[in-house]
Amino acid sequence: MGIKKAKALLNELIEKAGGCAVMDGGFATQLEKHGACINDPLWSALCLIEDPHLVKMVHLEYLEAGADILVSSSYQATLPGFVSRGFSMEEAEAFLRKSVKLAIDARDKFWDANQGIEGHNYNRALVAASIGSYGAYLADGSEYSGSYGPGVTIDTLKDFHRRRLQVILEAGPDLLAFETIPNKQEAQAIVELLEDENVQIPSWICFSTADGEHASSGESFEECIQLLNKSDKVAAVGINCSPPQFILTLIEKFSKLTDKPITVYPNSGGTYDVTTKTWLPSKCIGDENFEISAVKWRDAGAKIIGGCCETTPVTIRSLSKVLKTDPKVTS
Ligand SMILES: C[S+](C)CC[C@H](N)C(=O)O
Numbered sequence: 001m002g003i004k005k006a007k008a009l010l011n012e013l014i015e016k017a018g019g020c021a022v023m024d025g026g027f028a029t030q031l032e033k034h035g036a037c038i039n040d041p042l043w044s045a046l047c048l049i050e051d052p053h054l055v056k057m058v059h060l061e062y063l064e065a066g067a068d069i070l071v072s073s074s075y076q077a078t079l080p081g082f083v084s085r086g087f088s089m090e091e092a093e094a095f096l097r098k099s100v101k102l103a104i105d106a107r108d109k110f111w112d113a114n115q116g117i118e119g120h121n122y123n124r125a126l127v128a129a130s131i132g133s134y135g136a137y138l139a140d141g142s143e144y145s146g147s148y149g150p151g152v153t154i155d156t157l158k159d160f161h162r163r164r165l166q167v168i169l170e171a172g173p174d175l176l177a178f179e180t181i182p183n184k185q186e187a188q189a190i191v192e193l194l195e196d197e198n199v200q201i202p203s204w205i206c207f208s209t210a211d212g213e214h215a216s217s218g219e220s221f222e223e224c225i226q227l228l229n230k231s232d233k234v235a236a237v238g239i240n241c242s243p244p245q246f247i248l249t250l251i252e253k254f255s256k257l258t259d260k261p262i263t264v265y266p267n268s269g270g271t272y273d274v275t276t277k278t279w280l281p282s283k284c285i286g287d288e289n290f291e292i293s294a295v296k297w298r299d300a301g302a303k304i305i306g307g308c309c310e311t312t313p314v315t316i317r318s319l320s321k322v323l324k325t326d327p328k329v330t331s
């Protein structure tokens with residue numbers, strides 16, 4: 001199709017959604033609400049092995065809630081991760097493809113079912129394949145610190161992401177969602193890889209932040225965004241899995257740094273405890289405040305809005321309702 005046409009698909013969806021597309025919420029969170037235990041180095045990717053039906057069901061729940069974009073269950077699905085569990089490389093690759101296929105199947109099933117319903121308000125969703133950071137694979141919470149240590153180079157990161165990216169692309173997602181990227185080095189590795197592999201679908205690259213001013217590593221967003229601006233493979237930039245309190249200021253900051261659409265999907269404001277793999281509800285804002293904030297994020301220029309960890313289909317239903325019915329305030 002070519003990157004230009006593929007980017008047009010994303011822009012069309014944003015237009016159809018009224019100027020701001022709604023993506024889904026915390027995928028792992030909703031798996032846990034259904035009783036899945038993901039206290040495991042594979043985290044939510046464990047469900048690809050143990051309960052793929054649940055994965056599809058959660059995608060359907062987010063579609064029903066009004067998500068225009070689904071993010072696949074591959075955040076912590078990696079080839080070495082599956083191989084370390086005794087699976088062959090072929091089986092590991094099949095799990096990766098399956099994560100994307102489950103989201104595509106859910107999207108197609110939901111869309112087909114809605115064709116028969118007159119006046120439905122849904123858009124045909126796009127499927128974004130989640131590609132979590134190297135830190136997610138390490139399973140030590142380093143997606144929130146960006147501290148990969150001196151032994152990790154750009155080539156280490158490119159080698160980590162390369163085959164995973166190739167396999168995910170084989171499954172035919174509409175978009176790539178590079179999530180919770182904590183430092184400039186990994187952003188650079190991804191941009192180089194997208195060029196090397198001549199990827200023909202749009203990607204977004206979203207950073208985590210701990211202080212609301214810098215990437216989690218402490219590096220400046222000016223430098224990170226400048227390097228993303230140079231790549232036409234990067235269709236959108238933004239922030240995910242970071243406190244919602246920081247988002248408005250960051251949209252204003254990013255708007256001055258880039259012409260690319262801005263994507264925001266914060267978590268609900270808790271703190272992640274890596275030893276127990278649970279969220280401590282320190283500064284959670286709750287669904288009602290999330291909805292109120294989302295309108296401000298949209299009015300400040302965000303083009304894709306959703307939720308990350310500790311948000312659920314309830315959050316996305318209210319986001320979808322408010323963003324698609326309340327007109328943007330223009331001054
Ligand atoms: C987005 S974080 C909550 C995912 C889990 C983390 N990488 C871990 O393995 O503990």
Ligand SMILES: N[C@@H](CCS)C(=O)O
Nearest residue numbers: 026027028075180241
């Ligand atoms: N997209 C992932 C989390 C990223 S922090 C998920 O929702 O499970």
Ligand SMILES: [Zn+2]
Nearest residue numbers: 241267308309
């Ligand atoms: Zn998250």
